[in-house]
Amino acid sequence: MADTLRASRTAVLVCQGRAAADGLVVPDRFADPTALPLLLPDERVAVEWVRTGEVPRQWRARVDYETVRAMAELMVPRTVAIDDAVRAHAAPQVVILGAGLDGRAWRMPELAGVAVFEVDQPASQQDKRDRAAALTGPPPAFVAVDFTRDVLGTALAAAGHRADAATTWIWEGVVPYLTTDQVAATVEALAGCSAPGSRLVVNFQLPAGSRKLSRLLARLLSASTGRSSVFANEPWLSFWTSATMGALLSQHGFAVTEDHNLLDVAKALRTQVRHPASLVLSAVLVAEFQAVRANT
Numbered sequence: 001m002a003d004t005l006r007a008s009r010t011a012v013l014v015c016q017g018r019a020a021a022d023g024l025v026v027p028d029r030f031a032d033p034t035a036l037p038l039l040l041p042d043e044r045v046a047v048e049w050v051r052t053g054e055v056p057r058q059w060r061a062r063v064d065y066e067t068v069r070a071m072a073e074l075m076v077p078r079t080v081a082i083d084d085a086v087r088a089h090a091a092p093q094v095v096i097l098g099a100g101l102d103g104r105a106w107r108m109p110e111l112a113g114v115a116v117f118e119v120d121q122p123a124s125q126q127d128k129r130d131r132a133a134a135l136t137g138p139p140p141a142f143v144a145v146d147f148t149r150d151v152l153g154t155a156l157a158a159a160g161h162r163a164d165a166a167t168t169w170i171w172e173g174v175v176p177y178l179t180t181d182q183v184a185a186t187v188e189a190l191a192g193c194s195a196p197g198s199r200l201v202v203n204f205q206l207p208a209g210s211r212k213l214s215r216l217l218a219r220l221l222s223a224s225t226g227r228s229s230v231f232a233n234e235p236w237l238s239f240w241t242s243a244t245m246g247a248l249l250s251q252h253g254f255a256v257t258e259d260h261n262l263l264d265v266a267k268a269l270r271t272q273v274r275h276p277a278s279l280v281l282s283a284v285l286v287a288e289f290q291a292v293r294a295n296t
């Protein structure tokens with residue numbers, strides 16, 4: 001199980017990826033000026049190397065550089081696919097599930113006037129609140145929820161979320177950290193506070209035989225720098241195909257309307273792809289909420 005007593009390190013890593021790409025990679029389609037301000041000074045160092053193309057010679061620094069560069073490659077198509085789905089569907093409420101250091105509440109002009117809620121486990125959320133003091137603009141409503149033990153609908157309602165008004169749910173980079181049962185329970189909870197017209201945008205990891213080997217290599221690489229892997233306390237626990245995720249969503253009244261593989265998105269954006277095996281194993285589904293299907 002993921003360690004939810006500490007702030008997420010993977011949230012920092014994906015934020016570093018966005019900061020490294022901001023304004024440099026397909027700037028007409030991707031921008032995240034909130035990412036760099038959300039990072040602490042030591043977290044910005046590798047970002048700067050990637051941005052300037054200064055390849056460090058020292059081994060530990062080189063590992064950091066390669067890790068952030070690979071993350072930038074993944075974050076651009078992931079962010080574009082999700083932003084497009086959010087923009088295409090105006091809703092009076094947006095809930096960002098497992099928000100980490102996501103800057104959408106501050107950076108997307110389309111969310112001005114929208115009630116934005118950020119849900120995350122308490123330690124990650126406190127870390128975000130501290131860092132977000134560096135951002136300008138109205139903050140979202142922060143709702144502390146651990147998906148493995150808290151009741152999402154109750155916490156959201158207490159923060160002012162309305163179950164009778166449409167919501168766009170953004171669930172990015174979180175599904176792998178939950179077990180299959182926890183993912184299913186969370187989708188059920190989302191359906192329980194979704195009005196017709198709500199939309200779910202969910203990102204998840206596909207199953208692959210090569211995963212164990214690549215995780216082992218990543219761990220060895222981290223060990224070679226004398227540090228633990230960022231995934232040590234945040235292991236991946238569930239993998240889904242578009243079919244299995246689509247079936248779960250459909251069971252709870254969400255009909256899939258779009259299915260994006262991130263390698264296809266990257267190819268369409270014409271970004272440089274050095275790690276196709278990583279991109280091809282990540283997907284984004286968009287689903288519209290109609291009604292909860294009666295159990296038969």
Ligand SMILES: C[S@@+](CC[C@H](N)C(=O)[O-])C[C@H]1O[C@@H](n2cnc3c(N)ncnc32)[C@H](O)[C@@H]1O
Pocket residue numbers: 002004007008010011014015097098099100101102119120121124145146147148171172173174177178
């Ligand atoms: C890789 S980060 C992704 C953050 C953000 N969605 C993004 O894409 O930038 C994973 C996030 O999931 C959150 N998370 C993991 N397990 C959780 C749980 N059981 N309950 C609530 N949040 C959780 C972490 O706190 C972290 O913010």
